[in-house]
Amino acid sequence: MTKSNPGHYFEDFHVGMALHHATPLTVSTGDISLYRALTGSRHALYSAATFAEANGYDGLPVDPLLAFHVVFGKTVPDISLNAVANLGYADGRFPAAVYPGDTLTAVSEVIGIKENSSGKTGVVYVRTRGFNQRGEEALSYIRWVMVNKRDPASPAPAPVLPDLPESVDPQSLNVTRAYSRWDDTLSGSSYRFGDYEIGEKINHVDGMTVEEAEHQVATRLYQNTAKVHFDGHGQKSSRFGKRLIYGGVVISIARALSFNGLANAAELLAINGGTHTGPLFAGDTVYAWSEVLDKAEISSTVGALRLRLVAVKDQDPGDFALRGDDGKYAPGVCLDFDYWAAIPK
């Protein structure tokens, strides 16, 4: 018997199970500074209190992806300590802005379960919600992971597969900010809603090489303690022989790189889906490109772009690599992320 956390195995999960996660975290301007310094984030909305307040916020908000990583980090000890792979996300929403001084807690509910044919692992689907100190839901998302069974001989549960929306309906997001005082000079681009076309691809040009110290510092900032990211000694005998970079680090770097071409698509409204399509290691250089998948009218002054954000490594993002002729993700493609962003008209 051990007092250290053994984590949950596939057999431990059942549909309807609620997991109240440990370590509430009070986010601060220190987190905002570190997030900027680690990712290169430079959207004016998440950089300047003046810009945010001119556009409907009560002060400088925390980047939704920072809040997402913090909430995700809390779920790791309960959900993915014995996970083999993080398979996907769906229906990610950010109903309340997070501000410095807010304390985030996380609760997950198991909404689906299915043993794999190997009998050694199964897939667990959870809906995770992050709440602030007033009990308001700040964010919510579905995630599914492949988890080891404790005992391959244990019987398979009846499979339950949740209804996964292909994408979030932007009309359901209750976007109230009008962006009526949006300043293109300060935001860094004059391209607005009307300038983007469905099918358009954007090369974000810049590259970011990730060092061990950087991804480790970022991942600890989020209190994500998955050992594959930190234990260089233990990882020597792993599949890759080295530390694996947390997928959230890739999402945030790619999103920060997307500023160069999508500066006005600043506010992340919803996450439709996301797949970590290949591993990233220290020393790799991340590049990114985007594709406009869809557009939606929100109000007379605001629209939304549905964007595919692709991170590639050590290659020209202007090649727009995604899948090969076999339909599989092409070599060096690390992330295929699908989200809605608000953008002024």
Place this chain on the structure above:
Amino acid sequence: MTKSNPGHYFEDFHVGMALHHATPLTVSTGDISLYRALTGSRHALYSAATFAEANGYDGLPVDPLLAFHVVFGKTVPDISLNAVANLGYADGRFPAAVYPGDTLTAVSEVIGIKENSSGKTGVVYVRTRGFNQRGEEALSYIRWVMVNKRDPASPAPAPVLPDLPESVDPQSLNVTRAYSRWDDTLSGSSYRFGDYEIGEKINHVDGMTVEEAEHQVATRLYQNTAKVHFDGHGQKSSRFGKRLIYGGVVISIARALSFNGLANAAELLAINGGTHTGPLFAGDTVYAWSEVLDKAEISSTVGALRLRLVAVKDQDPGDFALRGDDGKYAPGVCLDFDYWAAIPK
């Protein structure tokens, strides 16, 4: 004659001498974020204002080890610039919680002195106190270091050896917080005072590989400027041929790792002793294990555990390595740290 700081040599110290250290520091939520991001700290008491306030604090406090490293850092230019080795700590206490916005200053008094038989070095004992901006003592500890003599020919002073308590009496610590609203779900463990037994050993399982950038950033955060930690060029001709990681970095990483098995032993009450038993270098992976050395009743709702925290590198902490048959510390053992932590009953 030079305007740079030559530091003090053994001959410069005498019992009763007071050293008022430079560079008061205002600690902030930025320091809290960096401490978390650099160490992996995740005790709820030092992560969430809500949790801290529910348990008797006036807001989110600064981790006592962060305050300790800051105060320690201030003493380096006056005490250990010409030190050969940091030999030990005793009687460390934290009488007042430190909050963001507090400004810490440090004062040391020389309480003991003894020349070594070689005639080249001597041991200096100091009591260091850290004060907040209201002049309240926030922390206090005894430390002894081996310091070079300026001139081996200078006469030895009469030796004065201070009375070093083997451990701090937990009844003397005036612990008033009742932990009456301690939430095991949020703290991350259901193991409380009654679940730990004297002699019990706990394997903290996880490992943390330390990069040059990480220990350098942490050590500068504390304004500790000892050159062995930073000057890679100069260290090429040193005993180890490379930069040496500040021992405080090891203490904090090991303490953060100990969350996995000791999550409720969150509040560091006192430091009984500590020895840096082997060097740590960039690229090494730190693991930790703990032993319950003693238990003490504090109040009807709070107890204290006396814990030995051992950091090992590049080896399984489940081997519980400490000393070899010869009584010497075993290879790879980096830290033998002895402290009291409060824990709810």
Place this chain on the structure above:
Amino acid sequence: MTKSNPGHYFEDFHVGMALHHATPLTVSTGDISLYRALTGSRHALYSAATFAEANGYDGLPVDPLLAFHVVFGKTVPDISLNAVANLGYADGRFPAAVYPGDTLTAVSEVIGIKENSSGKTGVVYVRTRGFNQRGEEALSYIRWVMVNKRDPASPAPAPVLPDLPESVDPQSLNVTRAYSRWDDTLSGSSYRFGDYEIGEKINHVDGMTVEEAEHQVATRLYQNTAKVHFDGHGQKSSRFGKRLIYGGVVISIARALSFNGLANAAELLAINGGTHTGPLFAGDTVYAWSEVLDKAEISSTVGALRLRLVAVKDQDPGDFALRGDDGKYAPGVCLDFDYWAAIPK
């Protein structure tokens, strides 16, 4: 046509042109903590609210060099994206202190322009001003850069060379703080205005090895996105074959090192000039030395030192390397920086 920022080429600039730069930034105590942790800064004036308030500030101010790097960072996408070299600075002033919570924006005016004889590049001179959220000028400096022409065949504009002051007149700086409660014990040195002589050289002794993660994190903190600092993959085919460290990182580390010998010359009043005389790469160790170039009386309690701050790498700063017999900067000299600092009498 691309939506990513193509930057300006030499042909795009003309004298009188105003460039309003993107991404206002709200600086915070998080930035202060990171700046300290990344540079080793330890001037009491920028470390402790108590010390700053006792000496005429309204709280803990942001280090002027941090504010400078933030403002500089904003100018990169508009001025130096297609730059070949950053040639120099002049007439840098800091009329208003910057405090946590202030939001900085930057505006540049082109004040000079001259095509190079090669016809491939030209020099652009700009006056950049940083403003706080009240529209007060927080800092201002002249900078000139060599920028690529889009088309070598385009005609050369009529050259306009601005009047560059050889140094800032310290009497023009309106220094009102009296330093009447300056505490040498807390500041870390008893050497004051009267203790320094013109021509005096000071060896700052300590060395700081810079890691890739450190300079990248610092440069992103400033939202400086020049790709040469981040894109390790792309830089493989560059002149140096690797990432180049942002010159501002060198300035700040050298300035922090200068604490050891110039602790009381804490307040940076003005930048007279500065040249990045050689590249710095990750793994290099920075050392620094200073020369007192001039002295000025400011008030009955305050003086100013005009200081040359020289950063060298991987060599003893006590050799005071600067230029060889040929008048060229000596090998390993990375920075020749000329500034005024206030110092109590």
